[in-house]
Every structure is written in structure tokens, then in C-alpha cells.
Amino acid sequence: MPARHARALILGSGPAGYTAAIYAARAMLKPLLIQGIQPGGQLTITTDVENYPGFAKVIQGPWLMEEMKAQAEHVGTEVVSDTITEVRLKDRPIWLKGDSGTEYTCDALIICTGAQAKWLNLPSEEKFKGFGVSACATCDGFFYRNKKVLVIGGGNTAVEEALFLTNFANEVVVVHRRNEFKAERILQDRLFKHPKIKVQWDTVLEDVLGTDDPRGVTGARLKNVKTGAVEDVAADGIFVAIGHKPATELFEGQLPFKPGGYLITEPRSTATAIEGVYAAGDVTDDVYRQAVTAAGMGCMAALEAERWLHVRGEVRHAAE
Ligand code: NAP
Numbered sequence: 001m002p003a004r005h006a007r008a009l010i011l012g013s014g015p016a017g018y019t020a021a022i023y024a025a026r027a028m029l030k031p032l033l034i035q036g037i038q039p040g041g042q043l044t045i046t047t048d049v050e051n052y053p054g055f056a057k058v059i060q061g062p063w064l065m066e067e068m069k070a071q072a073e074h075v076g077t078e079v080v081s082d083t084i085t086e087v088r089l090k091d092r093p094i095w096l097k098g099d100s101g102t103e104y105t106c107d108a109l110i111i112c113t114g115a116q117a118k119w120l121n122l123p124s125e126e127k128f129k130g131f132g133v134s135a136c137a138t139c140d141g142f143f144y145r146n147k148k149v150l151v152i153g154g155g156n157t158a159v160e161e162a163l164f165l166t167n168f169a170n171e172v173v174v175v176h177r178r179n180e181f182k183a184e185r186i187l188q189d190r191l192f193k194h195p196k197i198k199v200q201w202d203t204v205l206e207d208v209l210g211t212d213d214p215r216g217v218t219g220a221r222l223k224n225v226k227t228g229a230v231e232d233v234a235a236d237g238i239f240v241a242i243g244h245k246p247a248t249e250l251f252e253g254q255l256p257f258k259p260g261g262y263l264i265t266e267p268r269s270t271a272t273a274i275e276g277v278y279a280a281g282d283v284t285d286d287v288y289r290q291a292v293t294a295a296g297m298g299c300m301a302a303l304e305a306e307r308w309l310h311v312r313g314e315v316r317h318a319a320e
Helices: 015-026 041-045 061-074 123-128 137-144 156-165 185-193 291-319
Strands: 003-011 032-034 078-080 084-088 094-098 103-111 115-117 148-152 171-175 197-200 203-212 215-224 230-234 237-240 244-246 277-279
Touching: 003 015, 003 094, 003 291, 015 032, 015 041, 015 061, 015 103, 015 291, 032 103, 041 061, 061 078, 103 291, 123 203, 123 215, 123 237, 137 156, 137 237, 148 156, 148 203, 156 171, 156 185, 171 203, 185 197, 203 237, 215 237, 277 291
Parallel strands: 003 032, 003 103, 032 078, 103 277, 148 171, 148 237, 171 197
Antiparallel strands: 084 094, 094 103, 115 244, 203 215, 215 230
């Protein structure tokens, strides 16, 4: 069984992971970064990024992540294409096992596994996933040229997905359970002005309607939460954009979680309940959840890990 050891090991390849890697590499920790199931993280499934500082022109999410990766490698990070499936955080050294069969050990671990799209958990949603139901407009929008689509949700993701879908679809209806959006004002203004977009307030998706052969979406059963009225509407595609959940299943029973499954860190720190284990980015952040805040937390985690390794090294040295 192949085995690798690193002083600092980073799990995840979003803005938090790559920033942690840049700082850890520059601290001469020779970090290993395990990319995980979605190399580059959530920014690889977005298009325009307008709020990452340093770029006056609109940049593309996948491009930004390629640049972060290149920078991390340039300063000495080894990026490994593997997904961790098992961890023993209390072992010393910390022990992890990858999908590839490789076992990893490390002295300090920085968890940056991010978050993934949430689903409504309707049986009909499950049935039509990949057949007209999607959680990624940038991945699947192209299939809806001149068609009608629904977007479920009222946050930044829903509004951005709706705007993006206007590049293809001829009608986009945003279905939101309340009568106001959570999304940033600038995005809301763009959405309200867009001639292809309509909003259906106070409404939830009750069921996805479709055919079995060929499998495909034909519409949706919507319910007005104020009046209770139910209606069936025609649609070719349904995009679910109701938020994200942190990727923390791997740490269940080993680290404490906040409500919603986010990892708990100490106040004003990225330290978790286990010494030498740090968490940064969307996996722990239930408040800000921005690329730039994730990057900032990645930096904090690497600085804290470096300090901890240094102090631990000195204590060991003194004891020997
Ligand atoms: P979010 O801000 O948590 O919004 C989720 C939306 O889905 C809310 O409007 C919520 O309704 C609705 N919702 C949740 N569960 C639902 C359910 N079961 N049925 C129907 N509707 C449901 O999630 P997000 O839009 O994915 O954004 C996540 C984070 O990423 C945010 O911090 C956001 O600012 C950030 N983000 C930023 C950008 C950007 O800066 N350009 C882009 C994308 C995401 P309620 O409003 O009633 O709660």
C-alpha cells in the first residue's frame, strides 16, 4: 500500500485550500494538497466573478482557480489528484486514506473541503436529476436554448443562475418561497430589469412533472404558500439553487459540528477541537461564504498550523 507523509496536508482545492497551500509552502512546510472530488471547488462551476479583489475586469471562476493552483505549485505545493474517504484525526501522525488506495499521514491537517449544492429531497427531483433537473446552470444551461426553465431559490446563487440562464433560455421563472430575495441588491436590480425573467413569489416546488420514456421534465407542480393554491406549469428544465451544505460527512463523530453540519472552530481562529487540525472556508463558515473570505481563512489556517508545528517542534526538541 503506497504511503505519503507531509508536515502539512491540505484537504480541498477551492480558494481556502489553495491559499492555505501558498502560505504553508512559503513557510517551507512542503504541503501536500489533496484536490478532492471537484478540483478547483465551487468557483469552477460559476462563470463571471466580479467581487474578487484585484481585478477591474470581470474574470472567470475556472480561470481564477487555475491561477491559484499555479501559484500554489509555483511556491512549492504538491497537488495530488485523490479524494480522501477515511480519516483518523486523533492518530499521531494524523492518518488519512484516499480513493486511490494511498494512505497519507501528516503532522498538521487543514480541512478546506468546502460545500456542495443542497437539494429539496423530493422523490421526483431525484428521478429527474440529470434529465431536466440540475443544480448547476453553468454546467447544464446550454441544453435549454430557446426553452423555458424554472430556478428555485432566492439567494445569490438563484439570482446569478437565473441571469446566466437568459443566455440560452427564452423564459426564466424564479420560484421563491418568500416575497423578497436574500441576494445582493446589485444582482436583484439586474434580475428585475431583465425582460426574460419573471418571479413567482411565495411559491414552492411541490413536484417535478415529466415523462418516463424518454425520461425528461415537462413541468412543475407549484404551491402558493400563502393561499395554498396548487398549479401545474410547463417547463423544460428546473434548476435548484437553494444554498449549500458543508462537506463534513468524513469527520462525523470525530469533530463537533454546528447546526447545518459546519465544523466548529475556536473564536477568531481556524483551530478545531483536535490539536493540529484546522478548518477554513465554506466547510466551517455559515455566515460569509465568499471566495475572498475563504481565501482569508485559508491564510489564517496555514499561519496557525505553522505556529503550532513550530512550538510543538521546540517542545519535542527540549524534551529530547
Ligand atoms: P443562500 O444565500 O443560503 O440562499 C438560499 C436560498 O434558497 C434562500 O433564498 C432560501 O430561502 C432558499 N431556500 C433554502 N431552502 C429552501 C427550500 N427547502 N425550499 C425553497 N427555498 C429554499 O444560498 P446561496 O444563494 O447558494 O448562497 C450561499 C452563499 O454563497 C451566500 O453567502 C452567498 O452570498 C454566497 N454567494 C455569493 C455569490 C457572489 O458573491 N456573487 C454568488 C453565489 C453565492 P429564504 O430566503 O426564505 O431563506
